[in-house]
Amino acid sequence: MKRFQLxxxxxxxxxxxxxxxxxxxLKARAGGSAESAGExxxxxxxxxxxxxxxxxxxGKTAYAIGKVGMSVLVKGLGMDFERERLVEQGLGIAGLWPAVAIESAATEQFTSKDPSYAKDLRKPTIFSDAVLAMLRVPAAVVNGQLELDEDFLRKQAGITDFSKYSVVPGATPRRIMxxxxxxxTVKEQDDEGMRVDSSRL
Incomplete structure (x- = not known):
């Protein structure tokens, strides 16, 4: 129970x-004065x-509860940012996840036992490139979205060749997503019912 709670x-x-x-x-930065006219x-x-x-x-329910909880926060805050008209001021929140396993301290436990595992890994630079791409697009493009690094780079940065990210040159890592x-979304997506500030109840 302690491990789950942690x-x-x-x-x-x-x-x-x-x-x-x-x-x-973040609100102050989004709503602040522009650094140059019109920006x-x-x-x-x-x-x-x-x-x-x-x-x-x-196979990982306890872990999934936490990670999907984070995804729910992204979806919920994204809707709140839209409703409060913060997105048009440049404020946005998005989720990002790897489409292919990425080389990390966590994957070292596998590659140290079996070096052939590295053929299914990508370099962390794919993730950092996807983060930079998310920062470059308008907030409305990413706000409330749960994206995969490869798919986002393909859609928004026009990247189609991902071979430079393979840990093993020439390998084609297995997609895990x-x-x-x-x-x-549901048909009734915009039906909020009665808005209540539960913190004041």
């Missing part, structure tokens, strides 16, 4: 706390969290 405190509670503390500064400086929060789909839960993801 994981939720780091993933969900930790993210919530960081966003809560950062939000006033908004904008502000982004980019969260390392996955798209929401059923297979993600399999689905090619298509479910749309979570």
């Amino acid at each position: 994981m939720q405190r780091v993933n969900v509670e930790g993210l919530y706390g960081v966003v809560q503390e950062a939000l006033p500064h 908004r400086r904008g502000a982004r929060s980019i969260v390392v969290c996955p798209p929401i789909y059923s297979r993600f839960f399999r 689905p090619a298509e993801l479910p749309d979570l």
